[in-house]
Amino acid sequence: MIRITGDISLTEGFFDLGAGVGTSIKSGKDPFSKIQKRKGDIWIGNFEGVTSDTSELKGYKAEMFRIAPKFLKNIFHFNYYCVANNHIMQHGSSAYRETLKNIKSFGSDYFGDIDKKSILFEYKSSKISITSFSLRKEEHFKPPLYWHSPEYVDIEKEYQKIKDADFKIVYLHWGNEYMNYPYPDQEKFAHWLIDLGFDLIIGLHPHVLQGYEVYKGKYIYYSIGNFVFNMKNSITCYGAIVNVERDEKEFRVSHSYIKIENDYFPIEVSAEEIPYKVQFDYLNTLYGRDVLHETYYMQDISRIRHNRLISRFYFIKNIFKLRFDVLLFLLKDFIVRRKIFRK
Secondary structure: OEEEEEEEOOOOOOOOOOOOHHHHHHOOOOOOOOOOOOOOOEEEEEEOOEEOOOOOOOHHHHOOOEEOHHHOOOOOOOOEEEOOOOOOOOOOHHHHHHHHHHHHHOOOEEEOEOOEOEEEEEEOOEEEEEEEEEOOOOOOOOOOOEOEOOOHHHHHHHHHHHOOOOEEEEEEEOOOOOOOOOOHHHHHHHHHHHHHOOOEEEEEOOOOEOOEEEEOOEEEEOOEEEEEOOOOOHHHHEEEEEEEEEOOOOEEEEEEEEEEOOOOOEEEEOHHHOOHHHOHHHHOOOOOOOOOHHHHHHHHHHHHHHHHHHHHHHHHHOHHHOOHHHHHHHHHHHHHHHHHHHO
C-alpha cells in the first residue's frame, strides 16, 4: 500500500524550543515507532523543517525548525519526502542543499525541489508519479529553491513529463492555517488539476483536517493535517493517512485517521476514537461554501489568534521545563515582537 501522510516536523519551533519533538528524538526516540509498517508499503510525507549542521541564522533562532542529521540516522524513515514547504528554506540555501543530501543519506528520496519537482516509482508493476509545489508565501529565502507558486503553464509542462505514469498524484502546500474548510478558489484550482489529468490531490499546510470530495471519480483531500508536530491546539492533533492500493483492475483510494499523542508521535486510530468535528463525515459538509473573501479571512485571523493564545498558555504551563538560557531568549524575543507589533 502507498501511504501518504501530512506535515512532519522533526524539529522544534518557538514556544517548544528545548522541550518538543526534536528534544525527544535527540534522546533516542523514533517518532514513527507507533505506526505499523508492513513489508512492501511505500511511505510519503512532508519534511517540514531542516536537517543540517549549518544555518545562516544566529543564536537560538538557528535551532528553530532545524535538527542535526546525526539525530535522524537511526529512525525509520519514509521512502519519499516532500521539500516544497514554507519552512524548508528557513536556514538558507546551504542548509537547504545539506537537507537534500541528508535525506538521501537516510536512504530516502525527495521531490518538490525546483530541479526535481516530481518523482516516479514503481508499485505492483505500475508506474506512480507524485508532484509537489507550494502556494504559500516564502518568508525566509528568495527566490526559494523548491518549486514555489508555479504558473498554470509551468504545471502543464511538468505534467507532460509524467503523463505516462499509471497514477499521478499532486501533493501541494496551500491553504490557510487552522481553517477546517478550503477557500473557494482552492476548489476551482483542484478541479483544474484533475481536468489536466492528475488522479489524486492531497493538500497540506493548514495543520488541521479539511474535507475531501470526489470530482469526476478522483479524490481531492483539501488538507490531511499534521502527522508529527508539537502543536497544543486540540484540532491540530488529528490527521489522516491517504492510502492508495492497486488491485487487478484499478487503483483504490481510502484513508485512515491518526492521533498525535502527548509525546508528539502519531498512532493510527478509528473514526470512533476522534471527535466528530474532525471527522470527514462532518468536514465534508463544510466545503463548497459560497463564502465572501472578507468573511473567510476574518475567520482565519480569529483562529490564528486563538491558536497563539493556546501556545502561550502551554508556554507558561511548561515554563519550568525550559533551560534558563532558552527561557531568557524567548522572553526577550517576545518583548521585541510586542513592541514592533504596537508600532
